[in-house]
Amino acid sequence: MPGMATFAPPRPSAPLRRTICTYTPEEFLAMEDGVAYEMFEDGTLQERDMSVKSESVAYAVGSELRQFVTPRQLGVVLGQSGLQIFKDRPRRIPRPDTGFISKGRLPGGAGDGHLQTVPELLVEVVSKRDEFEAVEAKIEEYLAAGVSVVWLVKPRSKTVDVWRADGSVTRLKGDDEITGDDFLPGFAVKVSAFFV
Helix, strand or coil, X not given: CCCCCCCCCCCCCCCCCECCCCCCHHHHHHCCCHHHEEECCCCCEEECCCCHHHHHHHHHHHHHHHHHHHHHCCEEEECCCCECCCCCCCXXXXXXXXXXXXXXXXXXXXXXXXXXXXXXXXXXXXXXXXXXXXXXXXXXXXXXXXXXXXXXXXXXXXXXXXXXXXXXEEXXXXXXXXXXXXXXXXXXXXXXXXXX
């Protein structure tokens, strides 16, 4: 009909790119744009998918953690740090969106380089191009390495799935409070605070 706009159906998102070249952990650390990638066991890199929305949510989660942790000097809130925590796979270096590691696990404080101490909490914020199976595999990888809790934050549904080392998963939304379990006693915030 004349005067009516037509819209093309949305195109499927392009898959995340993976490099052909291989790198060592040291080369990966020295890369200026390394924060845009994760490293796999074979030394290849895959770009991370962070939209403005998912990045904003990750920042909100990190800010809530930082407001609680910093004045109490409880440890370090992570910000897309490379994790070299898989003893049998030293070239596997993922970058969660944020997380927490207690002062007790970092007696010398935060150092330079990839984090090689297992944190208590890691946070993954789902982005548009993330594939559920890949995100779930990453969470299971974190838990198997000794991470106590992983928060899977989903901006589209405004929910948080709390994965624990004991195998339990709890979905929280809206006014539900998310807590710091035993590693951040006293931390409690409404899930809705992550999605402002």
